[in-house]
Amino acid sequence: MADNTGADKRRSPEINPSPNAQPLPVVPRTTTPGKARTKISRRTGGAGHTTPSSPTDALPITPQAARPDRSQVAARKMLRRLVQGEAPPTQAMNLMERLAGSPYANPTIQVGGPDVSARRTLDFALNLAETMFRFGAGALEVETSIIAVTAAFGLENIEVDITNQSVIINYSGKDQTPTTVLRVVRSWTNNYAGLTRVHQLVTDIVAGGVDRSEAIRRLDEITRKPKPFPRWMVTASFGIFAAAIVGFIGGGPLGSLIAFVSCIAVDLLLRQLGRWRVPEFFTTATASGLVTLIAMLMWWLNAPISPALVVVGGILLLLPTGRLVSATQDAINGFPVTAAGRFLSAFLVFAGLVSGIAVALVFGSFLGVPELDVTTSEGSLYPLPVVAVLVFIAVAMICIAEQTDIPLIVPTALIGTAGFLLYSLVVYLGVGYRLAPAIAAVLIGMLARVVALRMGAPQLVVAVPAVMFLYPGLTVFRSMYDLTIEGDVSGAGAVGLFNALTIILAIAGGVVLGDNLARPFTRKLSSNERRRNRRR
Numbered sequence: 001m002a003d004n005t006g007a008d009k010r011r012s013p014e015i016n017p018s019p020n021a022q023p024l025p026v027v028p029r030t031t032t033p034g035k036a037r038t039k040i041s042r043r044t045g046g047a048g049h050t051t052p053s054s055p056t057d058a059l060p061i062t063p064q065a066a067r068p069d070r071s072q073v074a075a076r077k078m079l080r081r082l083v084q085g086e087a088p089p090t091q092a093m094n095l096m097e098r099l100a101g102s103p104y105a106n107p108t109i110q111v112g113g114p115d116v117s118a119r120r121t122l123d124f125a126l127n128l129a130e131t132m133f134r135f136g137a138g139a140l141e142v143e144t145s146i147i148a149v150t151a152a153f154g155l156e157n158i159e160v161d162i163t164n165q166s167v168i169i170n171y172s173g174k175d176q177t178p179t180t181v182l183r184v185v186r187s188w189t190n191n192y193a194g195l196t197r198v199h200q201l202v203t204d205i206v207a208g209g210v211d212r213s214e215a216i217r218r219l220d221e222i223t224r225k226p227k228p229f230p231r232w233m234v235t236a237s238f239g240i241f242a243a244a245i246v247g248f249i250g251g252g253p254l255g256s257l258i259a260f261v262s263c264i265a266v267d268l269l270l271r272q273l274g275r276w277r278v279p280e281f282f283t284t285a286t287a288s289g290l291v292t293l294i295a296m297l298m299w300w301l302n303a304p305i306s307p308a309l310v311v312v313g314g315i316l317l318l319l320p321t322g323r324l325v326s327a328t329q330d331a332i333n334g335f336p337v338t339a340a341g342r343f344l345s346a347f348l349v350f351a352g353l354v355s356g357i358a359v360a361l362v363f364g365s366f367l368g369v370p371e372l373d374v375t376t377s378e379g380s381l382y383p384l385p386v387v388a389v390l391v392f393i394a395v396a397m398i399c400i401a402e403q404t405d406i407p408l409i410v411p412t413a414l415i416g417t418a419g420f421l422l423y424s425l426v427v428y429l430g431v432g433y434r435l436a437p438a439i440a441a442v443l444i445g446m447l448a449r450v451v452a453l454r455m456g457a458p459q460l461v462v463a464v465p466a467v468m469f470l471y472p473g474l475t476v477f478r479s480m481y482d483l484t485i486e487g488d489v490s491g492a493g494a495v496g497l498f499n500a501l502t503i504i505l506a507i508a509g510g511v512v513l514g515d516n517l518a519r520p521f522t523r524k525l526s527s528n529e530r531r532r533n534r535r536r
Contacts, residue, residue: 107152107206119179121153122169124216126183128198129167131223133185135195138326139335141458142167145202152205153212164341193405196457197222203456227403231271234401239264241397242313244390249474250380251309258305259313262294266314280345281352288315288356289363292477296364299372307372308481311357312473317401318353319471319504320346322464328508329460329515354497357480365485372481384424391420391469398465408462411451416466419444423470434499437470438506445514453522463511470507475500 125146132142139162146169150158161168165185172178201218204210210218229237242263243256251259266287273283291314295307327342380387395416399409423440431439448463475496482493 107148118155118171118173119181120216121150121155121212122171122179122181124212124219125149125169126167126181127216127219128202129162130183130185131219132195132198133165133167134188135191135198136188136322136326136460137195137198137458138329138333138460139338140329140333141460145198148202148206149215152208162335163337164345190401191227191403192399192408192461193228193403194222194225196405196408196461197225199458200456228406229400229403234403235264235267237397237400238267238317241317241394241401244394244397245316245469245473246309246313247382248380248387248390248394248469249309249312251306251313252304252381254303255305255310256313258294258298258303259310262291262310263314263317265294266290266317281348284318284349284352285356285359287318288353289360290356291315292357292360293364296360296369296372300364300369308474308477311477315353315357315476316468316471316473317398318349319473320349321468321471322402322460323349324504324508325460325464325467325511328505329512332509332512350501354476354480357477358484361481361484371485388417388420392417394469395465398468402465404461404465405457408451408455408457411455412448412462412465415444415447415451415462416469418447419466420469434503434506437472437503438510440470441467441507441510442514442517445511446518447514448511449515449518449522459515463515467507467511472500472503475503 128149129142129146132145143160143162146160146167147158150169150171155171155173157172157174159170159172161170167183167185168180170178170180198219201210201215201222205215239260242259246256246259247253269290270283270287273286278286292311295305295310295314298305298310299307323342323346327339327346330336330342331339380390382390392413396409396413399412404412419440422443423436426436426439427433444466445459445463448466449459452459452462479493479496479500482496484493
């Protein structure tokens with residue numbers, strides 16, 4: 001009992017309180033200077049008695065954890081960006097991103113939401129694409145125009161598929177049955193003025209200033225509007241172009257005159273063969289053969305001319321220049337099927353051209369025409385300023401032949417002259433004959449994009465006529481002469497023909513490269529064009 005009593009006394013809080021029952025010391029909280037400290041007191045039932053603060057207030061406060069170093073956070077973010085992609089690799093590409101870099105970027109969607117009659121919008125987009133293809137536009141330009149127009153008229157979820165001759169548009173609206181429309185393009189024509197008007201129409205639609213009914217009416221007017229130049233003027237421009245080209249490559253006045261007459265005869269022949277629906281391969285072969293026969297006949301009559309130069313003046317117009325540039329653009333911009341079709345048709349035209357030359361040379365040799373001298377070329381007989389004027393005239397005549405809009409003729413001719421001056425400079429510096437035309441084509445492609453956007457036209461309309469003088473027509477004729485007449489140098493003829501094809505493709509690639517190089521510097525030009533259209 002005594003032991004228990006003593007144990008109880010030792011455990012009594014008044015005599016020997018337990019350490020567990022002892023309250024923890026209260027750590028005073030720091031306050032900001034200028035502010036009064038707040039004391040928290042808790043009253044019990046009895047008056048004058050105060051209980052200590054709650055256990056949570058009595059706990060000691062640990063110091064705040066130190067913030068991590070910002071350099072470490074930045075390093076982790078950088079490492080995360082290097083290891084992890086910004087977007088899932090399987091995420092579908094937004095179709096509107098195809099408009100980036102084009103004159104139709106960020107189209108203005110007209111008020112009213114999705115179109116309730118989407119079929120009319122799809123039909124208009126098909127008519128627009130068919131018109132652009134018929135006038136010579138590239139696949140990328142046609143695709144961006146379709147996307148921009150349908151987006152401006154409120155259609156989303158559009159898919160576009162373009163091949164060499166067909167355009168397919170699929171529209172799948174929300175909670176609606178998908179609609180697919182198809183259009184096949186079966187005819188082509190030279191109408192750069194119409195292509196320019198279509199480009200301006202698409203620009204106006206993207207700017208939000210034209211509704212669908214007005215757009216349908218304007219497109220119908222474009223397709224029905226006559227070309228800017230009559231047929232007789234186009235024929236005369238063919239002859240003047242041939243005469244200027246002969247003087248540019250080294251021919252005299254008589255050679256230019258003969259080229260003028262022969263080229264007019266060729267144009268009249270092509271018109272008649274077109275009425276008879278003769279395929280393009282045979283019309284090109286017949287035309288090149290006629291030019292070659294006329295030049296050989298003049299040589300047989302001892303006329304003081306160079307027959308090779310006369311032939312070049314006639315066959316340059318027969319080369320599928322616009323088709324080659326469009327095919328190269330399509331191949332680079334991701335349209336392999338369209339590019340393959342256009343390359344095939346262009347090479348068939350080229351094959352028809354060289355076949356006509358070969359047949360004419362064999363026929364002339366059979367008649368006893370003396371052997372031609374096609375190995376020498378001393379360049380132009382005129383000084384550089386006169387040659388520059390000849391290039392200006394030749395490019396202007398090509399603009400008329402391609403039915404270019406009248407305000408674009410002089411700027412296009414000036415761009416061609418600038419390309420000729422650069423070509424002369426790089427040749428003087430010792431650049432090879434294969435690379436010099438490509439360098440000049442790059443400059444022409446860049447200037448063509450700048451001028452075309454300022455004047456509301458596609459780049460192709462300005463670039464194709466401006467590069468015509470760069471094509472190696474003389475190399476083509478010499479190579480075919482070596483292959484058909486000079487049997488001992490047939491290997492040199494094959495090599496020359498391959499070099500000619502290489503130069504032609506290099507020129508087309510240079511135009512596309514110049515267009516892409518000028519895009520970062522022409523973004524404001526497209527936006528300024530759309531602002532001007534909004535003010536109208």
